[in-house]
Amino acid sequence: MGTLDLAAIVADVGREMQSHRGEGHVADYIPALARVDARRFGLAVVTCGGETFETGDAWVPFSIQSISKVFTLTLALERLGEDLWARVGREPSGSRFNSIVQLEAEHGVPRNPFINAGAIVTTDALMAGRGRDEVIAEIRDTLRRLADNDTIDLDKEVAESEAATGFRNYALANFMRGFDNLRSPVEEVLQTYFHQCAMRITCRQLARAGLFLANGGVDPISGERVVSAEHARRICAIMMTCGHYDASGDFAFKVGLPGKSGVGGGILTIAPGKAAIAVWSPGLNEVGNSQVGTLALERLVAKTGWSVF
Known part of the structure; x- marks a missing residue:
């Protein structure tokens, strides 16, 4: 060094x-x-x-944005351990980050935690009966603690902007809900997801x-x-x-x-x-x-x- x-x-x-x-x-x-x-x-x-x-x-x-997925994966692994891998894979997708075609072929189990579908499942796993405000606060506070900086916060305009244009993410989430791979209400999961990406x-x-x-x-x-x-x-x-x-x-x-x-x-x-x-x-x-x-x-x-x- x-x-x-x-x-x-x-x-x-x-x-x-x-x-x-x-x-x-x-x-x-x-x-x-x-x-x-x-x-x-x-x-x-x-x-x-x-x-x-x-x-x-x-x-x-x-x-x-999607760099937040590293930190939600970290939290989800600590909370669920190996059980997380029953709901999301570990393989590269080879497809666009918001692809729905692969998801249908693979029965609602996303390829990995970093494509949008996989990140939505990871967020859902992190929620497990908790409300979105609690989980959003946990993600924000984890970033603050790890960065040793309390100024990290979410940009509400970006979160609202994503929610207003996130039609494909709504499609992915509803699709996975149809395969019973989303447990919390779709709107709650997606709002949490949009807010974590808006830090x-x-x-x-x-x-x-x-x-x-x-x-x-x-x-x-x-x-x-x-x-x-x-x-x-x-x-x-x-x-x-x-x-x-x-x-x-x-x-x-x-x-x-x-x-x-x-x-x-x-x-x-x-x-x-x-x-x-x-x-x-x-x-x-x-x-x-x-x-x-x-x-x-x-x-x-x-x-x-x-x-x-």
């Missing part, structure tokens, strides 16, 4: 991204996200030794929140065991194989680390035993992952040698 000059590496990556700022297209199908400045770029690295290195807009809050977080906070996954389930700074070592390993495995939807193989090829993207332009990436990395650039590529963010991670890993391969 000591041989790497992370401050210089992160600064270099920031400089290299200057000419790429604005590439890709913002997620304009969610009205509240369509207005975000595509030229924004932030990167933060928090090491297992507790050091933070950052560049660009690492302090600007953005919409967490606002910065690169700095996101990297800090994910750090426990780089250290076998233990937050190396606070010493808190967040999840078992086995669950941490499994979450990272699913991030590697499923974290970028149908471009997960390409991300593994280019970056070589477990990661989870969101259509807000963020990506949380884990370098096991070393650091958690969060990057944000709102312009997305054709499969819905941050274009400049992916490039920045590719450069960072090339300079650090942190690829797991």
